[in-house]
Amino acid sequence: MAEKPQPVEVLYCAVCSLPVEYCEFGPDFGKCKPWLIKNAPHLYPDLLKDAKRQRVFIENKHGEKLVGILHDTGSKELIIICHGFQSSKENIPMVTLAGALEREGISAFCFDFAGNGESEGSFQYGNYHRESDDLRHVVQYFQGQNHIVSAIIGHSKGGNVVLLYASKHSDVQTVVNISGRFNLKRGIEGRLGRDYLQRIKQKGFIDVVNRKGRFEYRVTEESLMDRLTTDTRKACTLIPDECRVLTVHGTIDKIVPYQDALEFAKAIRNHKLLIMDGANHEYMEHLDKLASVVVDFIKEGLHQGMLRMCPSAKRPNGLCSKI
Ligand SMILES: [Zn+2]
Numbered sequence: 001m002a003e004k005p006q007p008v009e010v011l012y013c014a015v016c017s018l019p020v021e022y023c024e025f026g027p028d029f030g031k032c033k034p035w036l037i038k039n040a041p042h043l044y045p046d047l048l049k050d051a052k053r054q055r056v057f058i059e060n061k062h063g064e065k066l067v068g069i070l071h072d073t074g075s076k077e078l079i080i081i082c083h084g085f086q087s088s089k090e091n092i093p094m095v096t097l098a099g100a101l102e103r104e105g106i107s108a109f110c111f112d113f114a115g116n117g118e119s120e121g122s123f124q125y126g127n128y129h130r131e132s133d134d135l136r137h138v139v140q141y142f143q144g145q146n147h148i149v150s151a152i153i154g155h156s157k158g159g160n161v162v163l164l165y166a167s168k169h170s171d172v173q174t175v176v177n178i179s180g181r182f183n184l185k186r187g188i189e190g191r192l193g194r195d196y197l198q199r200i201k202q203k204g205f206i207d208v209v210n211r212k213g214r215f216e217y218r219v220t221e222e223s224l225m226d227r228l229t230t231d232t233r234k235a236c237t238l239i240p241d242e243c244r245v246l247t248v249h250g251t252i253d254k255i256v257p258y259q260d261a262l263e264f265a266k267a268i269r270n271h272k273l274l275i276m277d278g279a280n281h282e283y284m285e286h287l288d289k290l291a292s293v294v295v296d297f298i299k300e301g302l303h304q305g306m307l308r309m310c311p312s313a314k315r316p317n318g319l320c321s322k323i
Helices: 020-025 031-037 045-051 094-103 128-144 157-168 196-203 220-227 232-238 259-267 289-308
Strands: 053-059 066-073 077-082 107-109 146-154 174-178 206-210 215-221 244-250 271-276
Touching: 020 094, 031 045, 031 066, 045 289, 053 107, 053 128, 053 289, 066 128, 077 094, 077 157, 094 107, 094 128, 094 289, 107 128, 128 146, 128 157, 128 220, 146 157, 157 174, 157 232, 157 244, 174 289, 196 206, 196 220, 232 289, 244 259, 244 289, 259 271, 271 289
Parallel strands: 077 107, 077 146, 146 174, 174 244, 244 271
Antiparallel strands: 053 066, 066 107, 206 215
């Protein structure tokens, strides 16, 4: 004898009218989300987490739309995080750092440089100056939104970009350079092959292919020259004394040798160096440690910023109404 079906209470979505379990397969999940957060949060716990993450579009100097994710904790202080070469805002360690800051109640913003990830524009090799211009537009956008950009963080090539930014603009007081490259003349042959300078001068470009021989990206003479003429040492000496810089580098980094970090330490005046034993370029297995040293350095900066705004807070019993 067939069992009688038990009555099941089905919750239907008020937006797409499907049973709520099926919203994510429905025609427009995005429209259901606000309703689901309110009425069925147990079924979609990730939505709650994402609710405070907002996609932000910012136009750069060239009219290209840059796409970023704002992790908004409601703090006025905001930290901007920059990715490295052939990477994006969605990758480690960028997302790890944004999450760690978020848990400390500090708002963070990860974005894609032009030509990378979801942002408009064409992918370029070098482009350090252009990326620091992108960052300039992002910083100014948030300053216009009544945020204080308290720190900029960059991983790998992004590390070079944040340092370059600090050498040109003095409105961000804390800079974190994670595994940036000091000597930009190195590390090119590995990607472009031998005699790259001669070949690029003949043809005007070099097409880089992956191991399977598939085209990856084109390096133009102009973009290579941008890299070769970007003077890291000079940029470092131009960073103002008030700007605190932290460099973190792993000892088993195969992409950028950790010795580069020692050069940053020599060239930057207000500098803290942290060599992480056994960490590689992506900080696999060291992500928590990386996040904790970076967050600590940033919190120290926020504290110093408060002391500057309100010197009475230095006194043990000093209370400051502005804090
Ligand atoms: Zn729905």
